[in-house]
Amino acid sequence: MPKMNMVEAINMALRQEMEKDDRVILLGEDIGKDGGVFRVTDGLLDKFGAQRVMDTPLAESAIAGLSIGMAVYGLRPVCEMQFSGFSYFAFHQMESHASRMRQRSQGRYSVPMVLRAPYGGGVRALEHHSESREIYWAHTPGLKMVIPSTPRTARALLISAMRDPDPVVFYEPKALYRAFREEVPEEEETFPIGKSRIALEGSDITLISYGESLRPTLEAASELNDKDGVKCEVIDLLSLSPLDDQLFIESVKKTGRAVVVHEAHCTYGAGAEVIARIVEKALLYLEAPIRRATGFDIVIPLYQREQDYLPGVLRIERAVRETLAF
């Protein structure tokens, strides 16, 4: 199997699906000639032409709205927001129309589109280029919200997203774009939307995370194992909406302890929903209060302080130790 980074894996998913399905159209700012500011769509303009790889004028709301029209008419648009921080211009279209069209038309129309956007900190960027606000989308009924954590999951999830009958917001952890390589099969691979996976098996405590945060979570799990012999089970959510609670509930029933990790703000973050599900479905299995290791409830600071803001190994380990010591 070829080893590739996340940029290459996403590029492959787009290319393979475009080869198979002429309904798939890419649109966004600088995605054609420039190949995208992260080069995710590099080479696709040359291969598929300007009708299918559209360098649009600068208007995020229009990009989302145009995609909705295309999708209603039977195409499968995959639009790119250059950074998730600029996707709020498009939020109105996604919230007011993409998410509601199926229900509003009582099933006559649907909006099978994908909105891709790089999100998250850790790349020493400017303001609006580092945030993690996936919950805006996950909180919106009618939208699906997924975040891969590795090249292979990115490729498989994106294929599934492009085939999904409903609008899917696909966040790409930009700090992982070129962070590591992984074997990705050339032949087709999908990953069902609405399913999580076990990233590491363990028995003492359940760590639940997703996206970029999975990396420090696994690092912390490894350190805790080496230093203290603590066996962490790590769940990679992948889908925030619909949220697969089955896997982490089963895990918590086994371990009796849990910590949720995400770089998004703490208050009303994904952790709040995960913990609510555990309380609803596995309260009597709990041996200790559940803790969260997250970003703070402030705008992520500029790059000198972003590492102090992000939930690193230290914050995760502390949360785990406090939970174990209870």
Next chain:
Amino acid sequence: MPTTEIDLPYRINYLSILDQDGQVDKSLEPQLSDELLLKLYRVMLLGRRFDERMLILQRQGKIGTFAPVKGQEAQVGAAAALSPDDWIVASFREAPVEIWRGKPMELILLYYSGYNEGGHIPEGLNLLPVSVPVGSQMIHAVGIGYAMKYRGQDSVVATFFGDGATSQGDFHEAMNYASVYQTPVIFICQNNHWAISLPRNRQTHSRTLAQKALAYDMPGLQVDGNDVLAVYKAAKDAADRARRGEGPTLIEMVTYRLSMHTTADDPKKYRTQEEVAAWEKRDPVTRFEKYLRDKHILDDRKVQSVAEEVKQEIGSAERRWSELVENGVSPLAMFDHAYAELTPALRDQKEMLKRELEEKRGSAEKTAVSRD
């Protein structure tokens, strides 16, 4: 009923006073004092040299990503046409305008080296902070203009944006509101021909950006955006109109981004070196220098002394920046200014970070001791 033509008395003028060879059109030449002309030259040069210095610092890893302004320094002409009571609402490629206004260069360096403290606007400067989401800030100028009018003041507000911003709905909303409420706003579109990789002619099918003013029944004009005298005159006329209560104006500065969109971008991927070279010949700084030499405001000696002063000024700004970084406050400052008052949850989170920082320091010291 027959179709009748609606007579819209509308045309778009292109204003140029100082051509690329430094030849001036005497009939249009604004009568500016030698002092002001020299200051314009000085700040344009400062803007150019500071930009070049920032690019070096960025390449050395001492500052992060920023948007170079090289080629667009004639923008200071618009700032010069305003009084300090007037407001400026810029985007992110207006360092020369900010410098004209008095924003300390050490703060600009502090901001781009990743410290939020650099975003501070000193008291007395009527300038909003950098606004990154393209096209989102113009409507704030309209709000400020409305407030000025509400208070019965004769101040005006200028807002800067690029050609890409004119595709955003927010641009049209701001133009419409400004027109409906007849607010004293000057919309200054810096058409630098490239929105990252998208050329101006694919950004909009319109022949000019200035003509977008027609839809909102406000005056729109194009100026040679590399001609600081034309930029000054257009902005001054617009400011005078606004002060008289005659509402907003759209000015399209036809200029060119000689450098990259930001330091994270490689323009070679989407445009030719020939195109860039052609625009280098229309450099705003060199033609203005020629003009000032012809007027005997500059000579070799003066050019050299201004260049030396500019160099010194950048050097001392860098020293002050280093001091700010060295005496820098703790990362806990990230909680400052979240709200007027910290919420209970934020107080807990700040405490958590404090403990983490102590722990990090502790383990760093332990490592240092064990190395000994």
